[in-house]
Each structure stands twice: as structure tokens, then as C-alpha cells.
Amino acid sequence: MRKQNPKASKPVTSRQLAALIGVSQSAVSRAFTPGSSIAAPLRDRILQSAREIGYQPNAIASMLTTRRTNIVGLVVSDMSNPFYPALLEQLTQGLQRVGLQTLMFNITPGANIEEQLVAIRTYNVDAVVIISATVLNDRTLAWATEGRRALLLNRLGHDDIMTVCCDNTAGARCLVDHLYETGRRRIGYVAGLTKSAIGMTRYSAFTSRLAELGMRLTGTTSQEIYSYDAGWAGALELIPQKPDAIFFASDILALGGLDAMKQAGVAREIAAVGFDDIPMSGWPGYSLTTYRQPIEKIVDKTVELLTVAEPGPTRLHALPGELVVRASTAIEPRSAAALLPLAP
Amino acid sequence: MRKQNPKASKPVTSRQLAALIGVSQSAVSRAFTPGSSIAAPLRDRILQSAREIGYQPNAIASMLTTRRTNIVGLVVSDMSNPFYPALLEQLTQGLQRVGLQTLMFNITPGANIEEQLVAIRTYNVDAVVIISATVLNDRTLAWATEGRRALLLNRLGHDDIMTVCCDNTAGARCLVDHLYETGRRRIGYVAGLTKSAIGMTRYSAFTSRLAELGMRLTGTTSQEIYSYDAGWAGALELIPQKPDAIFFASDILALGGLDAMKQAGVAREIAAVGFDDIPMSGWPGYSLTTYRQPIEKIVDKTVELLTVAEPGPTRLHALPGELVVRASTAIEPRSAAALLPLAP
DNA sequence: AGGCTCTTTGAATACGATTGCGAAAAATTG
DNA sequence: CAATTTTTCGCAATCGTATTCAAAGAGCCT
Numbered sequence: 001m002r003k004q005n006p007k008a009s010k011p012v013t014s015r016q017l018a019a020l021i022g023v024s025q026s027a028v029s030r031a032f033t034p035g036s037s038i039a040a041p042l043r044d045r046i047l048q049s050a051r052e053i054g055y056q057p058n059a060i061a062s063m064l065t066t067r068r069t070n071i072v073g074l075v076v077s078d079m080s081n082p083f084y085p086a087l088l089e090q091l092t093q094g095l096q097r098v099g100l101q102t103l104m105f106n107i108t109p110g111a112n113i114e115e116q117l118v119a120i121r122t123y124n125v126d127a128v129v130i131i132s133a134t135v136l137n138d139r140t141l142a143w144a145t146e147g148r149r150a151l152l153l154n155r156l157g158h159d160d161i162m163t164v165c166c167d168n169t170a171g172a173r174c175l176v177d178h179l180y181e182t183g184r185r186r187i188g189y190v191a192g193l194t195k196s197a198i199g200m201t202r203y204s205a206f207t208s209r210l211a212e213l214g215m216r217l218t219g220t221t222s223q224e225i226y227s228y229d230a231g232w233a234g235a236l237e238l239i240p241q242k243p244d245a246i247f248f249a250s251d252i253l254a255l256g257g258l259d260a261m262k263q264a265g266v267a268r269e270i271a272a273v274g275f276d277d278i279p280m281s282g283w284p285g286y287s288l289t290t291y292r293q294p295i296e297k298i299v300d301k302t303v304e305l306l307t308v309a310e311p312g313p314t315r316l317h318a319l320p321g322e323l324v325v326r327a328s329t330a331i332e333p334r335s336a337a338a339l340l341p342l343a344p
Numbered sequence: 345m346r347k348q349n350p351k352a353s354k355p356v357t358s359r360q361l362a363a364l365i366g367v368s369q370s371a372v373s374r375a376f377t378p379g380s381s382i383a384a385p386l387r388d389r390i391l392q393s394a395r396e397i398g399y400q401p402n403a404i405a406s407m408l409t410t411r412r413t414n415i416v417g418l419v420v421s422d423m424s425n426p427f428y429p430a431l432l433e434q435l436t437q438g439l440q441r442v443g444l445q446t447l448m449f450n451i452t453p454g455a456n457i458e459e460q461l462v463a464i465r466t467y468n469v470d471a472v473v474i475i476s477a478t479v480l481n482d483r484t485l486a487w488a489t490e491g492r493r494a495l496l497l498n499r500l501g502h503d504d505i506m507t508v509c510c511d512n513t514a515g516a517r518c519l520v521d522h523l524y525e526t527g528r529r530r531i532g533y534v535a536g537l538t539k540s541a542i543g544m545t546r547y548s549a550f551t552s553r554l555a556e557l558g559m560r561l562t563g564t565t566s567q568e569i570y571s572y573d574a575g576w577a578g579a580l581e582l583i584p585q586k587p588d589a590i591f592f593a594s595d596i597l598a599l600g601g602l603d604a605m606k607q608a609g610v611a612r613e614i615a616a617v618g619f620d621d622i623p624m625s626g627w628p629g630y631s632l633t634t635y636r637q638p639i640e641k642i643v644d645k646t647v648e649l650l651t652v653a654e655p656g657p658t659r660l661h662a663l664p665g666e667l668v669v670r671a672s673t674a675i676e677p678r679s680a681a682a683l684l685p686l687a688p
Numbered sequence: 689a690g691g692c693t694c695t696t697t698g699a700a701t702a703c704g705a706t707t708g709c710g711a712a713a714a715a716t717t718g
Numbered sequence: 719c720a721a722t723t724t725t726t727c728g729c730a731a732t733c734g735t736a737t738t739c740a741a742a743g744a745g746c747c748t
Contacts, residue, residue: 011465011491013704024728029706036707039714039726059466060407061704064733069404071447076433080623085429089420092450101463102448103415106436119445121355122403147355228627259629279424283572285603285629357734368698373736380737383696405734408703689748696743706732716723 012055021049032057063124072306073125075105075117075144077132081226081252082278084131087153087295091129094299098307100126109135117144127306129153151305153298156197159315164301167318168198168275171291172205174323175247175273178289180213182331184245184271188219190234190257192226192249202249202275218243223253231256239264245271245329251278254288258328271329277321287327294321356399365393376401407468416650417469419449419461419488421476425570425596426622428475431497431639435473438643442651444470453479461488471650473497478540495649497642500541503659508645511662512542512619515635516549518667519591519617522633524557526675528589528615531559534578534601535566536593546593546619562587567597575600583608589615589673595622598632602672615673621665631671638665 014028030036031046092102107116127149152163193199219241223230231253248254254274261267277292297319358372374382375390436446451460471493496507537543563585567574575597592598598618605611621636641663
């Protein structure tokens, strides 16, 4: 066991500060505890001298008595999809703003997942936020969240756990509508993980809206992963079926699909839409029409659910995103004539 | 202040477990402390019953006595460059493997940076790893790392703080050599942050190698940020000067540059190289020649420096990366004739 | 058997804060 | 001004574990 770093001169304790200015240690504690019973002049005097000698309360000690750590454990498992870094960044900042720290758990799928998560229990995190799509089975999930507030982000399917996500149904319908309005009638679908509830939600919203508008599914393929390569492969599978648009279950799939379509020389004939609005979708080389996930709203709702005294009975919070129209669904001149207004 | 979650039935304590099986609390503690003085049979018996009644040591309490948290604070400030998520992911996993947890500090540049970092001190993190490029001034840096082991990742310029990074000099020279070997003689440079020591290192290695090979710099521009848009703008600035290759200070710049060059119709005539090897650089749409940062080596070295008893006097650890040749420097038929072998 | 060393164990204390309780001080009231 | 109520503050117990110290036990050798 590594020895205490010698250059670490022990920090001042509340007792030392108390002795220094001739008050009780409890007074110091109260000076730093908002809402506690202490007279303003005394508090100010204590805070003042604390600043002078550089005293800061030891959070560890206070965790021990209060049994609150102000730490949320963030369980993540795969950041290769560029959507997650963006979410992660905003989320940690949002939590920080209300005084919550983020302890990362980046788990590698495999056998010893509980081993990778022991600290979530031994460190007594106040809450657990889970972003990893599918790595946790129900038993592990229950074990990891036992006794603390838990929240699923972009992962559906647990009625008893609070969930915050984008309104995938509205998003998928909205994208189908947009394709319809711009004249596409032969629409294919490239799925990512069909096992994941989120993939299922988008897919079923897609098909049901298709049916409502009187279209048939022109082709579908699933790659069981959200990645550029998967999108590429998926697009190649669908191209022979001559769709005039392809609905990709996520942006990262769509980018691969767009490149595949360019390579195959059909990019001009086949529209494409994605889902998420990752930064690359806005790059001129892709210019992908997509449904933007409301990251800010998601973060706000998450922070709210973690900080509010009593979360309320609603479990699923599906937040509306926003259609972002770009060149990948631009109307080709030759098909523009065939355009029909969309009946509501 | 939120009340203790009612459904959180207090976890078992070491004393309870001790009472249950008729040993002292110290024995329980020792059973969970590797290398402590306890007989094997007793240890096994304790661990066994611990497993049965679900006892796990409370890390908070042990932090208080040992003054070690096994937490490293990770200071990050901008994850828009896709290189960072990859590094972050590997790093957290690497730390986790040796029993270290990662507490994220995602700071937004601005006035109250110390306020965003107080937890780094009050939570008594054992070590601080800083990835954020330039947000911390020297005073803040000293304040945040005071008394604990500190380490800079991909950010140079502090001789007194341990630093781990890619060998930017070797990388830049290697890329110049590659351009030379493939016949380019008029090379331009698109810089990101010239203030950052890492940007400076790449740039000066670039120019010095250029000089060694008897070439002149054909043009340079700096955008003071690493982003797709900046690369786009930089490329457009250089194109009029008719370079036959552009050296981008990072991949994300290069991707923007490539798209700009495609748009301008000069992509075939101008080679491009980047630095980092982010995932997108391998996409067929870009196929960017680049110098791959040795993320795995960087992580290993970081973990080593954080866990070793005495870090040794070496401060700067520059680790070799790897040239990745792709289509963006493919030799054009018409220039192939002019090829000269590179004199060592 | 006795003296010795080495290992194992428990009792007691420390870590640095929070908080219930009661006393003292201050504010309010009649 | 006395009688109350309300605030403020210090004492001391507590949180759950690590660790020192001393005592007890286990071998070992002569």
C-alpha cells in the first residue's frame, strides 16, 4: 500500500480552525452548513478566517455522518457512438452545477460486470445514471441500484426505474412525414440493435407511420450494432431493392450509409435520414437530415429527477426533439413534380 | 437537504458482522485488508460469512482513516474533438483495472474555475489527471494539484509536473518524410491552437524537418481552435498558394480541410495528413493519412505513473505513435514519375 | 519443562465532520 | 422589568473503518 504522499501537509481541520479563533468545532461545522442554527456575525467571522488559513471542510468526513456523498455513479459502456460524448459532457456539467460530482464507471461487457461496479456500492454513491445500452442484465441492474435513486438514460424497458430519453416515437414519425412530404414513397430501414428497446421503439413508430400514410416497407436490414460500418453494410443491402429513401436508426449508421451510397453512385437518388444529430451530420460532406435529440432537455430533466425530493409517479420521460432538415433529403428536380401535400 | 432515502436499509457494518460470528471488528477489517496480520482460516471464515450476509466494507469510512480515496480526479474541458472520448474511455478503464475510480471534472472555461474544482480538494482525490488543453492557468493548476500526484495528458509546458503525451516531434517529422517520399514538395500547414505547447511542438518539428529536407514552407494559417470548421477555413486559405500537400495539426482539422478541398475540386491534387487517427479518419469518405496517437501506451504509462511508489525524475514521457497511410496521400499517376527515394 | 521468538487476536483510539440536547444569551411580550 | 419565547452555541456522542498496542497463543530449541 502506497504511503501517504510526504509533500501532502495535512490540511487544516475544523477543530484547528475552531481553536484558532476560539469557538467550538460545531460552530465551524455550522458555518459551512447552509440553514443551520448560527448567528450571521459568527458565521461570517468563521468563513473569513477559514478563507485566510485555507480551511475547507473534508467532504469524506461529512459523507460518513450524513450518509450522503453528492456523487452520482455514471455507468457507460461504449462511447464509440459520437452521440454519447456530447451527452456525457453536458450531463457532467449539469450535475456539477447543482453540486453533484460524477464518478465514471466505464464497463467492458463480459463476465465480471459486478466486479467493475463494486465501487458504486462501497463508495455509497447517492444515485446511479445508466447510459450503457444493454450491458446490464436485470439482476445486475437491481444489485447496482439497490437502495439508491436510479435513472436510465436512452434505454427503455424498465417500468420500475425512472427513464429519460428522447421521444423516439415522435421523432421517427416526424422523419417519415418529412420523407413523405418531400415525395419519397419507397422507404427502407436500416436498424441498429433490434434487441434494444430504443431500436424497437423507433422501428415500430416508423412502420406504423408508414402504414398510416399508406406506404409499404421497401426493405429492412439489421446490423445489431450502431456503427459507421454497419450503416455502410446496411445501405448496400438495401440499394438493390431500389428505395427512394432510407431511414437509418441513428446518425452514425446514416453516415456510413451515405458514404456507401456515394460509392455506389446512388446518393443522388436515395434520400437519407438519421436520428440523434451528432456533429458530423452537419458537416457539408454529409449534410444529413435527422431528428435532433434534445440533449439539454434530457440533462435538465435528469438533474431534476436526481435532485427533487420526491420524484413523482411518472417513470418514463420522453422529451421532444427537433427535426433538422439538411441536404440528404433535398428534393430532386425530377421528382419534385410528383409532390403531394401531406394530408394531416 | 434531501432526506435519507427510506428504502435504503442501512448496510451491514463490520461490527455487526463481527458480533454475528463472534470475532472482533478488527478481525473483519483485517480480513478485507490484504497483507494484514490475520490467520488464513479466520480470514476465510470471515470472508465467507461476509459474502453470505452481503457485507462490503464502507469505502467512505476507510477513506477517513487511511486518507486515501483511490479516486483520481479527471479534469477535462472540451470533448468536441473526437480524439478525447477515445482517450477518456480507455483511461477510465485502465484506472478501473488497478482499482482506481475516476471522478470527472468537466470544466467550462470562464471565471469561476476554482469553484468548479473545489471537490478535487474537498473530496481528497489521490491524484489529478488533466486533459483539458489550456483552461487552467498556472496558479489554478498548482492550487488544484496541491499535495497530490498530478499528471498532464497531451498538454506540455510544465517541467515540474509529470506529463504523458504522444511523441509529437517524431510524429510530425514522420509525416513530413512520408509526404516527401510520396513526391510532395510544396507543403502547407494548418495549425490549430498555436498558443498550446502541443501545437507549437508539432509545428516546429514540421518546419525543422521541412528545412532538413530542403523544402520551404508553402503557406501556413492558424485558426486558434481544433475543429472541423477551422480545418475547412484553413484549407481554403492555403489552396490559392497551390500546395501539393497540406499538413493539418490534427485530424479533426484535416477532415474539414479534406471536405473543403473536395468542394473546391482540388482534392485530387493536394495530399493531406492529419494527426491523432480518430475513427472518422479511417472512414472511406476521408481515408486520411495520419499519425496515430498510441492511446494504449499513453494509458498504460499514465496508470503506471499514478500507481508506482516513486515516480522517478523523468517528467516528460513522449510515447511513439505510428504512421497510418491511407488514400489522402496516395500517389497521383502524373507525379509518380517525379518520385525520388528519400536520403536518410 | 522453561525460555524464547513469532504470529495472531482484541481492546481502544483516531480519522474529521454532523447533530441532538441542554444551557446561556438574546429577543419578545405583557 | 419580569416572564417567556426564541436563538445561538458548546458538549459529547456518532458515523464505520484502520491501526497501535499489549496480551495471548503457538512453536521451537535446548
